[in-house]
Amino acid sequence: xxxxxxxxxxxxxxxxxxxxxxxxxxxxxxxxxxxxxxxxxxxxxxxxxxxxxxxxxxxxxxxxxxxxxxxxxxxxxxxxxxxxxxxxxxxxxxxxxxxxxxxxxxxxxxxxxxxxxxxxxxxxxxxxxxxxxxxxxxxxxxxxxxxxxxxxxxxxxxxxxxxxxxxxxxxxxxxxxxxxxxxxxxxxxxxxxxxxxxxxxxxxxxxxxxxxxxxxxxxxxxxxxxxxxxxxxxxxxxxxxxxxxxxxxxxxxxxxxxxxxxxxxxxxxxxxxxxxxxxxxxxxxxxxxxxxxxxxxxxxxxxxxxxxxxxxxxxxxxxxxxxxxxxxxxxxxxxxxxxxxxxxxxxxxxxxxxxxxxxxxxxxxxxxxxxxxxxxxxxxxxxxxxxxxxxxxxxxxxxxxxxxxxxxxxxxxxxxxxxxxxxxxxxxxxxxxxxxxxxxxxxxxxxxxxxxxxx
Amino acid sequence: xxxxxxxxxxxxxxxxxxxxxxxxxxxxxxxxxxxxxxxxxxxxxxxxxxxxxxxxxxxxxxxxxxxxxxxxxxxxxxxxxxxxxxxxxxxxxxxxxxxxxxxxxxxxxxxxxxxxxxxxxxxxxxxxxxxxxxxxxxxxxxxxxxxxxxxxxxxxxxxxxxxxxxxxxxxxxxxxxxxxxxxxxxxxxxxxxxxxxxxxxxxxxxxxxxxxxxxxxxxxxxxxxxxxxxxxxxxxxxxxxxxxxxxxxxxxxxxxxxxxxxxxxxxxxxxxxxxxxxxxxxxxxxxxxxxxxxxxxxxxxxxxxxxxxxxxxxxxxxxxxxxxxxxxxxxxxxxxxxxxxxxxxxxxxxxxxxxxxxxxxxxxxxxxxxxxxxxxxxxxxxxxxxxxxxxxxxxxxxxxxxxxxxxxxxxxxxxxxxxxxxxxxxxxxxxxxxxxxxxxxxxxxxxxxxxxxxx
Numbered sequence: 001x002x003x004x005x006x007x008x009x010x011x012x013x014x015x016x017x018x019x020x021x022x023x024x025x026x027x028x029x030x031x032x033x034x035x036x037x038x039x040x041x042x043x044x045x046x047x048x049x050x051x052x053x054x055x056x057x058x059x060x061x062x063x064x065x066x067x068x069x070x071x072x073x074x075x076x077x078x079x080x081x082x083x084x085x086x087x088x089x090x091x092x093x094x095x096x097x098x099x100x101x102x103x104x105x106x107x108x109x110x111x112x113x114x115x116x117x118x119x120x121x122x123x124x125x126x127x128x129x130x131x132x133x134x135x136x137x138x139x140x141x142x143x144x145x146x147x148x149x150x151x152x153x154x155x156x157x158x159x160x161x162x163x164x165x166x167x168x169x170x171x172x173x174x175x176x177x178x179x180x181x182x183x184x185x186x187x188x189x190x191x192x193x194x195x196x197x198x199x200x201x202x203x204x205x206x207x208x209x210x211x212x213x214x215x216x217x218x219x220x221x222x223x224x225x226x227x228x229x230x231x232x233x234x235x236x237x238x239x240x241x242x243x244x245x246x247x248x249x250x251x252x253x254x255x256x257x258x259x260x261x262x263x264x265x266x267x268x269x270x271x272x273x274x275x276x277x278x279x280x281x282x283x284x285x286x287x288x289x290x291x292x293x294x295x296x297x298x299x300x301x302x303x304x305x306x307x308x309x310x311x312x313x314x315x316x317x318x319x320x321x322x323x324x325x326x327x328x329x330x331x332x333x334x335x336x337x338x339x340x341x342x343x344x345x346x347x348x349x350x351x352x353x354x355x356x357x358x359x360x361x362x363x364x365x366x367x368x369x370x371x372x373x374x375x376x377x378x379x380x381x382x383x384x385x386x387x388x389x390x391x392x393x394x395x396x397x398x399x400x401x402x403x404x405x406x407x408x409x410x411x412x413x414x415x416x417x418x419x420x421x422x423x424x425x426x427x428x429x430x431x432x433x434x435x436x437x438x439x440x441x442x443x444x445x446x447x448x449x450x451x452x453x454x455x
Numbered sequence: 456x457x458x459x460x461x462x463x464x465x466x467x468x469x470x471x472x473x474x475x476x477x478x479x480x481x482x483x484x485x486x487x488x489x490x491x492x493x494x495x496x497x498x499x500x501x502x503x504x505x506x507x508x509x510x511x512x513x514x515x516x517x518x519x520x521x522x523x524x525x526x527x528x529x530x531x532x533x534x535x536x537x538x539x540x541x542x543x544x545x546x547x548x549x550x551x552x553x554x555x556x557x558x559x560x561x562x563x564x565x566x567x568x569x570x571x572x573x574x575x576x577x578x579x580x581x582x583x584x585x586x587x588x589x590x591x592x593x594x595x596x597x598x599x600x601x602x603x604x605x606x607x608x609x610x611x612x613x614x615x616x617x618x619x620x621x622x623x624x625x626x627x628x629x630x631x632x633x634x635x636x637x638x639x640x641x642x643x644x645x646x647x648x649x650x651x652x653x654x655x656x657x658x659x660x661x662x663x664x665x666x667x668x669x670x671x672x673x674x675x676x677x678x679x680x681x682x683x684x685x686x687x688x689x690x691x692x693x694x695x696x697x698x699x700x701x702x703x704x705x706x707x708x709x710x711x712x713x714x715x716x717x718x719x720x721x722x723x724x725x726x727x728x729x730x731x732x733x734x735x736x737x738x739x740x741x742x743x744x745x746x747x748x749x750x751x752x753x754x755x756x757x758x759x760x761x762x763x764x765x766x767x768x769x770x771x772x773x774x775x776x777x778x779x780x781x782x783x784x785x786x787x788x789x790x791x792x793x794x795x796x797x798x799x800x801x802x803x804x805x806x807x808x809x810x811x812x813x814x815x816x817x818x819x820x821x822x823x824x825x826x827x828x829x830x831x832x833x834x835x836x837x838x839x840x841x842x843x844x845x846x847x848x849x850x851x852x853x854x855x856x857x858x859x860x861x862x863x864x865x866x867x868x869x870x871x872x873x874x875x876x877x878x879x880x881x882x883x884x885x886x887x888x889x890x891x892x893x894x895x896x897x898x899x900x901x902x903x904x905x906x907x908x909x910x
Contacts, residue, residue, distance in 0.1 A: 205476025
């Protein structure tokens with residue numbers, strides 16, 4: 001093992017080694033014992049995270065892409081050999097690894113509740129086991145970020161929310177994939193060029209204080225920008241916000257060729273400054289110039305300004321959204337629920353789970369309002385709309401199972417709108433009825449009796 | 456702009472487009488106005504984050520690697536062209552971009568306090584500007600994770616702490632780079648194969664509950680593992696912890712060839728279970744079998760168990776550390792402090808900063824105990840040890856400026872040990888004296904007078 005890092009980047013070619021060692025150790029043990037039965041692993045969470053009435057399932061498509069692309073190359077095999085715990089024949093099996101199983105998943109953008117599988121992997125147990133950390137990492141990140149972003153979108157109502165958060169997100173992968181999750185949650189744009197372009201979210205950007213500071217005169221900075229970027233947004237709070245806006249209106253009245261679309265506030269008492277600046281702009285006849293705001297905004301400060309009808313036309317958010325600051329984790333678990341056709345479960349205190357492959361049925365009233373869910377065995381019929389869809393079959397994508405990103409966004413918006421409205425509360429927990437089917441309860445009881453060893 | 460994502464991966468080849476749009480917009484504006492003077496940007500934070508008496512600066516080496524490797528390829532230029540705001544001559548400049556400036560940085564593993572630069576970039580302003588988000592993202596992530604990991608290490612004292620957190624970290628880049636930060640902070644191992652090998656942190660792994668569940672009999676699972684992996688660690692809490700440990704001792708007494716090094720507890724009342732299991736093991740003559748624990752551990756629960764002398768020999772931590780749950784952000788800022796040889800600053804409410812290129816001097820008493828810092832102008836002499844080191848000069852690495860990872864780890868440990876001991880408190884804020892030099896204060900006063908426009 002060398003202590004010299006190879007570079008500052010995680011290299012996608014090394015994806016297969018982004019694995020927790022115990023997954024490979026278990027895989028070898030299964031393989032060595034001839035345990036090659038099909039296993040079902042279920043990805044779910046036991047408790048709703050803090051301040052999250054709605055968790056928006058996200059990341060399942062990336063998981064399917066990643067699972068299909070996973071390969072252990074010669075270089076990886078050589079590195080694993082150095083750990084001195086893997087046999088040649090198991091390493092040869094890894095070298096040939098291709099995922100051969102099935103994946104069932106909630107469509108991305110589905111609101112998901114405790115105990116409901118976001119995704120189930122069904123494959124020979126060694127195959128399903130080595131995917132554990134990768135599957136969790138993908139779905140965890142995107143679900144956490146989408147769920148946080150949804151809170152900002154709900155708080156802002158009709159006003160657009162734009163992501164400015166790349167700089168304080170946890171690494172580049174997070175900043176990249178997060179942008180797609182933001183789009184699914186309903187954000188209106190991002191400052192991140194690559195991710196915005198890749199995931200079809202409009203790329204937005206104004207100027208930083210440094211641009212103003214680098215000029216000897218603030219107005220020179222503004223004039224340069226407006227000349228280069230018609231309908232630009234000017235950042236007005238570097239020195240004295242209201243004074244800057246007054247000078248802007250004077251300049252715009254003199255120079256009929258100059259045009260800007262908005263000003264941006266990034267410090268101080270945003271509500272008061274917005275009102276003052278609105279007044280200055282309106283008095284000068286610039287009712288069409290918008291006011292955007294950023295600076296440590298979160299869903300609570302946005303909701304307050306919206307409730308107070310503060311004249312801010314759009315919000316830029318960064319830190320709060322980028323790491324889902326108030327609740328950066330979802331206690332996702334990837335648990336064995338079936339092996340060799342038999343339901344399985346563990347009985348650790350506080351960590352009981354439901355065995356068997358599952359389906360979730362979402363029930364609605366006559367008006368289409370969602371009334372609750374039933375978690376059932378996958379083979380069971382129940383009232384309501386079955387949510388989990390088979391996305392991979394024998395390692396290959398199931399045609400039509402993965403929607404386009406445009407459709408996912410529409411689906412997510414509608415799925416959230418149809419939920420009971422008290423789930424939209426930002427700071428109050430609201431209940432949502434999730435029932436376990438009688439058959440699943442019976443399977444749990446039966447399994448529990450089997451797994452408890454007779455003392 | 457296509458709405459079809461190209462893949463589930465962030466591709467390192469696209470690093471140059473991981474940029475906030477405004478940085479490119481400003482760069483073009485500088486370029487177009489002929490503003491090519493040298494700028495100094497300083498990376499610092501204004502306030503200590505919650506529960507962080509010690510922030511451990513980390514990520515500077517990766518930043519230097521990344522800055523040097525940054526290239527806009529033809530494909531990137533074509534993508535930028537589609538945004539319809541960049542001129543051909545500016546795009547040609549981007550195509551030729553090579554960082555030509557200097558970087559001064561704190562050595563990684565240095566405890567850093569508010570207003571102190573972790574890093575300064577000095578380069579023609581357009582060059583320095585386009586690095587903003589990338590520099591911030593790198594240093595933010597690694598500093599946040601190292602600072603959190605340090606708390607766990609301090610809480611555990613002499614007992615080793617191992618990272619199990621990849622699954623709930625924010626993406627793969629975070630899981631990868633985070634592991635290096637963990638090593639610098641003093642963690643003893645990681646479950647992450649790739650990152651552990653790349654960054655020289657021992658790779659550790661035991662088994663998951665699924666392995667036990669997949670077997671009809673728990674003991675079969677244990678026997679298989681022990682046969683394959685001599686001195687392995689067995690996970691004993693799938694069904695009934697103490698009963699499992701009793702059966703293990705019976706088996707080990709019968710089978711003299713079988714050996715395990717430890718058991719792992721992953722649920723329930725860890726302290727009580729550890730005491731009960733220790734008793735069972737000791738009574739059976741297995742005093743040498745260790746007890747490891749995991750399951751939602753954080754620095755507080757570890758500190759409590761250490762204080763109570765609970766017989767746990769090592770801790771596995773995941774979620775709490777992986778997203779720095781209690782404080783996942785550092786309010787890092789990348790601010791222009793000098794342009795064209797003149798100090799610069801902004802005057803936004805609550806966001807005042809100190810102008811000019813800086814040096815930090817750390818002062819000690821005769822016993823080598825650190826007593827406080829002075830932030831001074833870079834050209835100034837002050838008492839104490841100057842901390843910032845030039846790591847890049849005219850775009851090239853300065854020989855000897857970047858230490859080996861082994862040396863960084865030693866340096867970090869010593870640097871933390873030398874700090875006033877009350878900074879080691881986990882839940883009490885402790886003060887640390889940081890003084891601004893008289894000269895820097897004077898420069899700030901003078902700059903403020905200049906930048907405030909005369910109304």
